[in-house]
Amino acid sequence: MNDTATPLLPIATGARVRVVIGMLLRRHRGRTVGVSVLFLAASGLGIVLPACLGRVVDAVSSDAGLAVIAGWVAGAGAGAVGAAAVMLWAARVLTGLVQDLLADLREDVFASAMRLPVSTVDDGETADLLSRVTGDVDAVAEAGGNVVPVLLSAGFAIGVSVIALTALDPWLALAGVASVPFYVLGTRAFLRRSRVVFREVRVREAARSQAVLDAVEGIETLTALNEQHHALARVAARAEDSIRMQIEGVRVRNRLFRWINGGELVGLGAILATGFLLHANGAITVGMVTTAALVFHRLFDPVGQLIFGLDDIQRAAIGLARLVGVIDLAPETDSAASGTAASGTARTVGDHARVELDLQDVGYRYPSTGRGVVDVTLRVEPGTTAALVGSSGSGKSTLARVIAGHHLPESGSVRLEPAATTPYYVSQELHQFRGSLADNLRLVAPDASQDELVAALVAVDAEWAVELLASVAPAPLDEGRIQQLAIARALLANPALVILDEATADIGLHHRDAVESAIRVLRRDRTTVLISHRLEPVSTAEQIAVFADGRVAQLGTHDELLAADGPYRSFWLAQSAGRIDRTGASGSTAGFR
Ligand SMILES: Nc1ncnc2c1ncn2[C@@H]1O[C@H](COP(=O)(O)OP(=O)(O)OP(=O)(O)O)[C@@H](O)[C@H]1O
Numbered sequence: 001m002n003d004t005a006t007p008l009l010p011i012a013t014g015a016r017v018r019v020v021i022g023m024l025l026r027r028h029r030g031r032t033v034g035v036s037v038l039f040l041a042a043s044g045l046g047i048v049l050p051a052c053l054g055r056v057v058d059a060v061s062s063d064a065g066l067a068v069i070a071g072w073v074a075g076a077g078a079g080a081v082g083a084a085a086v087m088l089w090a091a092r093v094l095t096g097l098v099q100d101l102l103a104d105l106r107e108d109v110f111a112s113a114m115r116l117p118v119s120t121v122d123d124g125e126t127a128d129l130l131s132r133v134t135g136d137v138d139a140v141a142e143a144g145g146n147v148v149p150v151l152l153s154a155g156f157a158i159g160v161s162v163i164a165l166t167a168l169d170p171w172l173a174l175a176g177v178a179s180v181p182f183y184v185l186g187t188r189a190f191l192r193r194s195r196v197v198f199r200e201v202r203v204r205e206a207a208r209s210q211a212v213l214d215a216v217e218g219i220e221t222l223t224a225l226n227e228q229h230h231a232l233a234r235v236a237a238r239a240e241d242s243i244r245m246q247i248e249g250v251r252v253r254n255r256l257f258r259w260i261n262g263g264e265l266v267g268l269g270a271i272l273a274t275g276f277l278l279h280a281n282g283a284i285t286v287g288m289v290t291t292a293a294l295v296f297h298r299l300f301d302p303v304g305q306l307i308f309g310l311d312d313i314q315r316a317a318i319g320l321a322r323l324v325g326v327i328d329l330a331p332e333t334d335s336a337a338s339g340t341a342a343s344g345t346a347r348t349v350g351d352h353a354r355v356e357l358d359l360q361d362v363g364y365r366y367p368s369t370g371r372g373v374v375d376v377t378l379r380v381e382p383g384t385t386a387a388l389v390g391s392s393g394s395g396k397s398t399l400a401r402v403i404a405g406h407h408l409p410e411s412g413s414v415r416l417e418p419a420a421t422t423p424y425y426v427s428q429e430l431h432q433f434r435g436s437l438a439d440n441l442r443l444v445a446p447d448a449s450q451d452e453l454v455a456a457l458v459a460v461d462a463e464w465a466v467e468l469l470a471s472v473a474p475a476p477l478d479e480g481r482i483q484q485l486a487i488a489r490a491l492l493a494n495p496a497l498v499i500l501d502e503a504t505a506d507i508g509l510h511h512r513d514a515v516e517s518a519i520r521v522l523r524r525d526r527t528t529v530l531i532s533h534r535l536e537p538v539s540t541a542e543q544i545a546v547f548a549d550g551r552v553a554q555l556g557t558h559d560e561l562l563a564a565d566g567p568y569r570s571f572w573l574a575q576s577a578g579r580i581d582r583t584g585a586s587g588s589t590a591g592f593r
Pocket residue numbers: 121122123124366367368369370371372390391392393394395396397398399547593
């Protein structure tokens with residue numbers, strides 16, 4: 001579990017979020033430009049109606065005649081219809097664009113989460129990651145769908161209106177600014193209070209539902225104890241509580257309405273007063289003042305929507321910052337593309353480089369538990385196998401992950417010779433990926449030929465898979481078969497260094513022989529780190545490290561360790577006598593999981 005001392009995954013800065021949004025938009029440059037142009041056009045056309053109505057006023061006051069008036073009225077109608085049509089079109093294009101952007105974002109976040117080095121996701125941070133790829137993605141998608149159209153239409157409407165007012169007379173635009181302090185003050189007060197109140201509304205609503213549920217579920221007991229009145233009183237008290245809070249929520253909203261209405265009143269009043277003065281000085285016509293007032297009036301709706309949407313905008317912004325934090329944790333690189341540190345393209349099975357592995361005083365601790373491995377020194381000669389054994393939690397998998405490069409050692413060093421070697425890690429997590437078996441195998445060797453796939457399958461005793469290779473939707477395989485595929489995949493990847501972490505841990509007895517024989521093929525002449533609870537395959541390793549409490553407690557060959565009086569000997573004797581099952585359930589201290 002995560003405690004307060006555990007650093008959570010990073011949250012991106014506002015600037016970084018803007019860069020990522022920019023990058024996402026660039027992927028859909030055509031449509032982004034198109035949507036902007038459409039919104040601009042819709043907002044521009046939105047000015048036609050007030051402009052024409054202003055002309056109608058001027059035409060009426062100058063007795064310009066019915067035909068002129070009718071012309072301007074027709075213009076106003078055409079402007080309104082045009083603006084509505086273009087706005088509809090813009091909204092449609094925008095909806096598609098927003099959905100595609102959200103899909104891209106979701107994909108980037110998931111891809112990044114899949115690439116995350118295991119060290120970044122220790123137990124304390126897993127919950128954070130999960131909440132981001134689920135809750136935050138949903139929050140951004142939901143808010144994005146509602147907020148972006150509001151933000152865009154309000155933004156363009158405000159921009160175009162300011163330009164229109166300035167064009168009529170800069171003093172009119174300045175008069176409109178008188179409303180801004182009301183909007184700012186009202187919004188600040190609303191956001192301060194609304195978050196608390198609306199959260200409380202949800203809490204009290206939940207408490208009320210819980211009280212009802214408790215009363216209904218415990219109805220028999222309550223009746224037997226003659227306690228119905230108390231239960232009803234509790235429900236009534238909770239309901240009152242919840243209603244009081246909801247009323248407070250309405251008050252908070254109303255207070256904001258007052259500020260907004262105040263702003264509208266002051267802004268409109270200022271525009272009319274300024275217009276009156278300007279007209280008195282002969283600077284503008286009555287029609288122009290009318291246009292200015294109507295232009296300002298048409299901002300009421302978008303500004304209100306914008307202010308009420310601020311909560312959503314904030315939630316979306318926070319969610320976005322958390323998602324970009326995940327994207328930035330594991331940027332896409334070529335070497336990470338295959339997920340399990342594969343060595344890239346397929347090579348002929350059996351033809352691989354030889355690599356030496358040298359660990360000196362390696363230490364690594366998980367930040368959340370402080371557990372891990374301490375001072376591990378181990379040298380694995382090219383083409384040989386080092387087996388790691390020990391009880392559950394003794395540190396074997398942690399060391400395997402350090403060697404695989406998933407955890408960076410905090411102390412000591414991990415040296416590979418040649419240094420450019422990419423270790424291949426076969427974990428005990430069993431997974432059949434979607435698609436055909438051929439797709440499953442080609443994950444690490446996209447260019448592998450059909451013959452190479454078949455050769456790898458035959459090598460690991462998985463002839464059953466040969467005829468299924470091309471089946472588009474094969475039936476789900478059992479764990480033993482998935483493990484055989486995993487080892488066949490490792491053969492295709494043909495790494496110089498392979499790490500096998502409990503490859504037979506979760507498979508049934510009937511598959512064990514097949515998988516162990518596959519492992520023998522994979523190990524052949526290849527530098528291997530083998531973790532196994534079963535000592536039989538381990539016994540043929542060139543060296544065996546026995547782990548206890550994160551340290552190497554014994555190191556030697558099978559014969560050396562058998563000759564010594566230590567945990568390995570006890571466990572070997574127990575296991576070969578069949579006294580301990582695979583879980584080490586005999587209670588022996590030597591029980592290697
Ligand atoms: N992701 C993690 N976050 C925090 N602590 C961890 C994590 N993984 C393992 N640990 C702790 O590190 C220690 C070593 O665990 P590790 O998984 O390496 O042991 P193991 O010998 O491989 O055990 P097993 O045979 O059960 O896989 C244990 O105390 C374990 O609780």
